[in-house]
Amino acid sequence: STGSVVTTPQQYDVEYLTPVTIGTPGQNLEIDIDTGSSDFWVFSSETPKSQVNGQTCYNPKKSSTAKKLDGATWEIEYGDGSSSSGDVYLDKVKMGGLNFSSQAIEAATRVSDEFTEDTNNDGLMGLAFGLINQVRPQKQKTFFENLQPSLDKPLFTADLKSGAPGHFNFGYIDKNAYTGSITYTPVNSTQGFWMWTSPGYTIGASGKFKSSPIQGIADTGTTLLLLPSSVVTAYYKKVSGAGYDSSNSGYVFPCDATLPSFYVSVGDSARIKIPGQYMSYAPVDSQGQNCFGGMQSDDGIGFSIFGDVFLKAAFVVFDAGKERLGLAAK
Numbered sequence: 150s151t152g153s154v155v156t157t158p159q160q161y162d163v164e165y166l167t168p169v170t171i172g173t174p175g176q177n178l179e180i181d182i183d184t185g186s187s188d189f190w191v192f193s194s195e196t197p198k199s200q201v202n203g204q205t206c207y208n209p210k211k212s213s214t215a216k217k218l219d220g221a222t223w224e225i226e227y228g229d230g231s232s233s234s235g236d237v238y239l240d241k242v243k244m245g246g247l248n249f250s251s252q253a254i255e256a257a258t259r260v261s262d263e264f265t266e267d268t269n270n271d272g273l274m275g276l277a278f279g280l281i282n283q284v285r286p287q288k289q290k291t292f293f294e295n296l297q298p299s300l301d302k303p304l305f306t307a308d309l310k311s312g313a314p315g316h317f318n319f320g321y322i323d324k325n326a327y328t329g330s331i332t333y334t335p336v337n338s339t340q341g342f343w344m345w346t347s348p349g350y351t352i353g354a355s356g357k358f359k360s361s362p363i364q365g366i367a368d369t370g371t372t373l374l375l376l377p378s379s380v381v382t383a384y385y386k387k388v389s390g391a392g393y394d395s396s397n398s399g400y401v402f403p404c405d406a407t408l409p410s411f412y413v414s415v416g417d418s419a420r421i422k423i424p425g426q427y428m429s430y431a432p433v434d435s436q437g438q439n440c441f442g443g444m445q446s447d448d449g450i451g452f453s454i455f456g457d458v459f460l461k462a463a464f465v466v467f468d469a470g471k472e473r474l475g476l477a478a479k
């Protein structure tokens with residue numbers, strides 16, 4: 150089998166939302182596909198009303214195919230400080246024309262304010278490795294892991310776009326979705342992430358390649374590109390008026406500044422070009438005077454995060470069959 154589902158950016162490409170149908174009759178939710186975590190959790194009829202603010206809630210009691218996974222609970226704390234927790238049901242899930250009959254659905258009984266405030270986001274579907282699923286006493290498989298044996302190829306692809314809908318495809322590679330060739334690089338999944346190492350980077354079209362290995366995760370659930378502070382400092386040195394703004398905890402620059410492109414090397418001889426305009430995330434003030442940088446420091450995380458700012462510049466193959474990541478221009 151194969152599948153394809155559209156994914157739509159929210160304002161400033163802060164996140165991308167994807168339609169999913171759960172239960173019988175189908176309940177339609179919009180979720181954030183997150184290749185940097187492994188739990189599929191949703192706002193539910195069990196989420197306190199005070200924590201629900203416009204989200205669509207999955208109601209297992211209204212699904213004839215829902216079965217409570219007795220004794221199972223979950224709780225997750227994300228790197229940005231947000232969190233959620235709850236209990237677990239098995240139910241039918243449909244996404245992009247693909248079906249799985251008994252997917253673990255983690256129903257939230259509590260969500261942190263960041264989720265309550267994100268009114269269009271009904272939950273997260275983690276597509277990292279099940280090794281880091283947070284359901285106890287027994288870990289649950291991701292939607293992709295459940296489908297993998299039935300897919301034509303054991304892979305999925307992400308084609309996120311700047312300010313326009315893109316696609317997640319499952320089980321096949323769409324040759325029309327990229328230009329040139331796909332460069333594959335090994336993934337180390339021992340920490341449960343799509344973790345890979347870039348050999349280095351180049352700042353600006355006429356910049357010199359810097360050989361400096363960057364180990365990080367391909368993470369559709371993180372908005373920005375989080376890199377070692379040495380790289381971040383070097384980049385913003387090339388942006389006039391840029392500086393670290395402690396009140397916003399990141400590098401900020403005048404919104405009319407000219408931003409150099411940033412090239413991330415892949416394998417021995419390929420690189421992904423991030424256009425300068427992708428390196429500006431959003432205004433930090435109501436006048437739109439200063440803008441928050443799309444590249445920020447990975448300090449304290451333990452690895453870099455190749456988030457949406459990077460991923461939307463590429464066609465990305467998440468190849469579980471061969472534990473590798475494929476990257477191509479588009």
Ligand SMILES: C[C@H](Cc1ccc(C(C)(C)C)cc1)[C@H](NN)c1nnnn1Cc1ccc2c(c1)OCO2
Pocket residue numbers: 164181183184185186226227228229231263264267270368370371450454
């Ligand atoms: C943050 C997302 C997970 C998430 C997504 C969306 C949301 C909101 C809906 C409320 C907007 C919260 C959370 C990421 N996913 N792999 C993640 N989950 N766990 N670690 N990371 C990556 C990381 C780690 C550390 C960091 C960071 C990022 O940003 C700043 O510092």
